[in-house]
Amino acid sequence: MIRLLKFFWWSIVAVICALVLGLSGAFLYLSPNLPSVEALRSIQLQIPLRVYSSDGKLIAEFGEMRRTPVRFADIPTDFINALLAAEDDNFANHYGVDPTGLMRAASELVKSGHIQSGGSTITMQVAKNFFLTSERSFSRKTTEILLALQIERQLTKDEILELYVNKIYLGNRAYGIEAAAQVYYGKSIRDVSLAQMATIAGLPKAPSRFNPLANPVRAKERRDWILGRMYHLGKINQAAYQAAIVEPMNASYHVQSPEVYAPYIAEMARAEMVGRYGSEAYTEGFRVTTTVPSDLQEHANNAVRQGLIDYDQRHGYRGPESRFPGVTRAAWIQELGKQRPINGLEPAIVTQVDKTGLRVLTRNGEKEETVEWATMKWARPYQNTNSMGASPRQPGDVAHVGDLIRVLRNDDGSLKFTQVPAAQSALVSLDPRNGAIRALVGGFSFEQSNYNRAMQAKRQPGSSFKPFLYSAALDNGYTASSLVNDAPIVFVDEYVDKVWRPKNDNGTFLGPIRLREALYKSRNLVSIRLMQQLGIDTSIDYITRFGFAKQDLPRNLSLALGTATLTPMEIATGWGTFANAGYKITPYLIQSIENRDSQVLFAANPPTVPANEVQAAPNTATFAVHDTPALSPVSAGAGGEPQAPAVAERIVDSRTTYILNSMLQDVIKRGTARRALSMKRPDIAGKTGTTNESKDAWFSGYNADYVTTVWSGFDQPESLGRHEFGGTVSLPIWMDYMSAALKDKPPHQQAEPPGILSLRVDPISGRAATPSTPNAFFELFKSEDTPPSVNELGGSVPGSPLPADESAPIDLF
Secondary structure (H helix, E strand, C coil): CHHHHHHHHHHHHHHHHHHHHHHHHHHHHHHHHCCCHHHHHHCCCCECEEEECCCCCEEEEECCCECCCCCHHHCCHHHHHHHHHHHCCCCCCCCCCCHHHHHHHHHHHHHHCCCCCCCCCHHHHHHHHHHCCCCCCHHHHHHHHHHHHHHHHHCCHHHHHHHHHHHCECCCCEECHHHHHHHHHCCCCCCCCHHHHHHHHCCCCCCCCCCCCCCHHHHHHHHHHHHHHHHHCCCCCHHHHHHHHCCCCCCCCCCCCCCCCCHHHHHHHHHHHHHHHHHHHHCECCEEEECCCHHHHHHHHHHHHHHHHHHHHHCCECCCCEECCCCCHHHHHHHHHCCCCECCEEEEEEEEEECCEEEEEECCCCCEEEEEHHHCCCCCEEEECCEECCCCCCHHHCCCCCEEEEEEECCCCCEEEECCCCCEEEEEEECCCCCEEEEEECCCCCCCCCCCHHHHCCECCHHHHHHHHHHHHHCCCCCCCCEEEECCCCEEECCCCEEECCCCCCCCCCEEEEHHHHHHCCCHHHHHHHHHHHCHHHHHHHHHHHCCCHHHCCCCHHHHHCCCCECHHHHHHHHHHHHCCCECCCCECEEEEECCCCCEEEECCCCECCHHHECCCCCHHHHHHCCCCCCCCCCCCCCCCCCCCCECCECCCHHHHHHHHHHHHHHHHHCCCHHHHHHCCCCCEEEEEECHHHCEEEEEEECCCCEEEEEEECCCCCCCCCCCCHHHHHHHHHHHHHHHHCCCCCCCCECCCCCEEEEEECCCCCCECCCCCCCCEEEEEEHHHCCCECCCCCCECCCCCCECCCCCCCCCC
């Protein structure tokens, strides 16, 4: 008996020694290749790029992994207990390796001949998740054990758990427990119930098998087992256990929806971040704050959408997108599932037509809804941009059962009949003081087309380009009262036998006309003669000051009519100089960039217009609603000391912009933009623009707070219609946006600079009027450009191409 006991004793000693020697040998063999555990302290988990509005609302998230790391101190105790009950209930007592778990795994291997479980502790899982692959082999398992032992020596239990819960994959692109709580319950891990915590704690073992969305039955079984383990281990009492067990499986898919619909802004920010940081932009947890306030962006979205719908409905109904007559309700629902909303325009299939309207089935497929006949009366059959068929008399004249149509849901939940516009539009709104982008819309729908027309579409601006030429004239001796002949002119190119006979849009000619009147009446012949007098090269050199590339400006007199090809962003940027008293601005979108630790890597410090260049309102505090906050220095890569804001470069005499501003205000008071008088804003100025055959329609305008440009047209240039102009298509969009943007804000415009005189002038000659001159009116002049008296004879009117005593048209042919 004694010999038998000695045999067992020495056998046990031998086995232990063999294990010790084996582990020692494995350690000596593998240790040179083991990674440094210290790296875990500075590990950088992948966190997506997030883009926010200037008021902190989420615009977009970019990145494959949804992850929001949490600190151990912020993890609820109930969740820790649930996780340990599910994965490693001896976690607090072992040193990285649990012999019982390993023996259980070895026994399962011997019995089945296959690896059933790895016997891993949470520490071993941390070692595998951060350093190793998922390969099932003895060498990998040995390495995992050795790493776990090292991790336990160098990190605390709390640090190990924090690493684990933030790294693990929990299904549906959710990495870490905070992301899982948001995805499955739309709440933070701190706010979910005990039963929901147990559900999440059950996911690490098999995220797909125990997924509460894909397999709710198995997920419940796993959840209830974990709750039972918690109760058995004394972590919860019976009342809590019973309440959690009966709680229904209420998981549903939650994706953090953007709080602001600004997809074109999001894409611009994403592209800039990738340009700065490469692929790390998607994984390093950058927080990008843009210059765009959420309310202004929402106003811009609504204005563009409504403006295009209004234009589209003026030209009739093009018919259903598809027809599915004679099919079952199930088939209709299946077809609707293939469609997607386009900027709020929902797809619907007509299920019934009667005298009062339509019954339609929408994508949710739950119930049929009504579309009232009153919302359909606009739907005359479209024939072309200039003609439509007869007005419909009843719903059956417009739609039939099985038609796939579009409906727009009103605020009260009712539906109105509509269609996806064929035309497009773009809106850019800038802060003229520093170039900050305040709102941008690149088209009717990003889902329909991600082509950003505000930044990429080079189109002819038409007459909205003329103010740049008029600015050149005012800076070269012309005045607002200078006379220029509005008369026919013919250009003959003898080399190619071509004749150009430019004309005004209405085919009339007014003879000698003052510059102010010529601008608000948009007389083409005056613009051509101005450029002819100034010289093409002089004009182009001047106009490039506003930021336009010389290669985009045709070197001929047609440039005076806006034949350059420019983007809405370029036009808005140039117009910013008129709004800010003559300074050049550079548009920018990113206000700041923060890293995952909320450290500011970059803060915008744009060249800014001096504050005294705009007229102070009685209560200037009201202007601060959307003003840029105190700008920080550019600190990326330097971590430098704060810098004073840079001062913008002056490119135009402030007196020139002051006079031009009053002329552009006349475009609204008595010119082609009189519709904007309904805004009742004395501080707004602007100019319409329409190209040949109405292929492009523009309106650019401003006050001292915002400069905004709107373009409308078709992607493949074609006429908008013979009765459509900048004032009918783009101006209403501009008005809609600017009315909302300027609501409750007092008038704000350029302050009158020194060197400006206001003199009475003769409306016929443009000369200074005498007290007896009939119908005289006041005009603005630079002090050095004041006109002679109407009684002075001989000589030329300064700045005028007409001699003072000449009344005949010049350059007639």
